[in-house]
Amino acid sequence: MHRSLACMFVLGVVSGPARADPGLGSPVLGRLGGLDPVLVGAFGGGHGHGGRAPRGWWLGADTGWAWFVGMPGTVARATSTPRDNAWCFGARAGYQLASGLAVQARFDKLGVDAPDGSGTLDTVSAGIRYSVPIVPMPFAEAMIGPTFHGSDAAVSAGVGVGLSLLVARHVAFDAAARDWIVDLGGVHHIPTLTLGITAGFGG
Numbered sequence: 129m130h131r132s133l134a135c136m137f138v139l140g141v142v143s144g145p146a147r148a149d150p151g152l153g154s155p156v157l158g159r160l161g162g163l164d165p166v167l168v169g170a171f172g173g174g175h176g177h178g179g180r181a182p183r184g185w186w187l188g189a190d191t192g193w194a195w196f197v198g199m200p201g202t203v204a205r206a207t208s209t210p211r212d213n214a215w216c217f218g219a220r221a222g223y224q225l226a227s228g229l230a231v232q233a234r235f236d237k238l239g240v241d242a243p244d245g246s247g248t249l250d251t252v253s254a255g256i257r258y259s260v261p262i263v264p265m266p267f268a269e270a271m272i273g274p275t276f277h278g279s280d281a282a283v284s285a286g287v288g289v290g291l292s293l294l295v296a297r298h299v300a301f302d303a304a305a306r307d308w309i310v311d312l313g314g315v316h317h318i319p320t321l322t323l324g325i326t327a328g329f330g331g
Contacts, residue, residue: 183226190302190324191217196240198316214239214248216320222257224328230257234271238308238318246278249318251308253286264293265300275310284310298328 194216216239222232231254238249255271268289275284290304302325308318 184224184329186222186224186230186326186328188220188222188302188324188326189218190220190304190322191215192320192322194238194240194318194320196316196318198243198312198314212240214241216240216322218322218324228259228261230259231255232257232269232271234273236308236320238275238320240318242277242280243312243316244277246280247276249275249277249310251275251284251286251310253284255286259292264291266291267304269306275308277312282311284308292326300326300328302326 192215193213195213216237218234218236220232220234222230224230234251234253234255236251236253238251241248251273253271253273255269257267257269259265259267266289269287271286271288273284274281286306286308288304288306290302292300292302294300302323304320304322304324306320306322308320310316310318
């Protein structure tokens with residue numbers, strides 16, 4: 129009789145939590161299912177069951193600091209020394225695909241001056257971004273587009289890496305490092321460090 133009562137007790141403990149969520153096969157999975165409200169429906173790489181990312185639009189903004197790094201031997205730099213660093217900010221919009229890949233468009237006011245003194249550098253770019261399905265979410269991105277200074281424009285490209293930390297179902301804080309490569313009478317690098325926020329509109 130004692131053996132029968134012990135078996136009934138064990139069966140009750142094991143099967144009770146599993147009945148709380150019929151879609152999950154064990155109490156451990158039942159507890160892990162509590163993560164779904166955070167991960168499912170998040171943008172930019174938030175993944176739910178099966179490693180699937182939800183689809184949807186997102187908007188973001190960042191601010192931080194930029195540094196101007198160039199070729200010291202160019203004539204333009206010798207005649208007009210730019211600021212070495214400056215405050216910068218950017219705005220971005222994109223669409224998250226189910227694979228974790230996103231397409232995005234950006235506007236970045238880099239803040240540093242062009243070597244010829246024609247004005248501060250502003251970049252408009254389009255590119256891709258991929259977020260890894262873990263928490264916090266690392267991401268990598270690549271962009272290309274023109275950089276404007278005064279009435280002139282130059283070819284530029286950018287690469288970046290960062291982390292997104294979800295603080296709500298559709299809201300995340302971002303930290304990123306980017307390097308903008310601009311042809312201004314020679315190759316110049318403009319690295320930036322930024323903090324930002326992203327709001328998603330996925331399901």
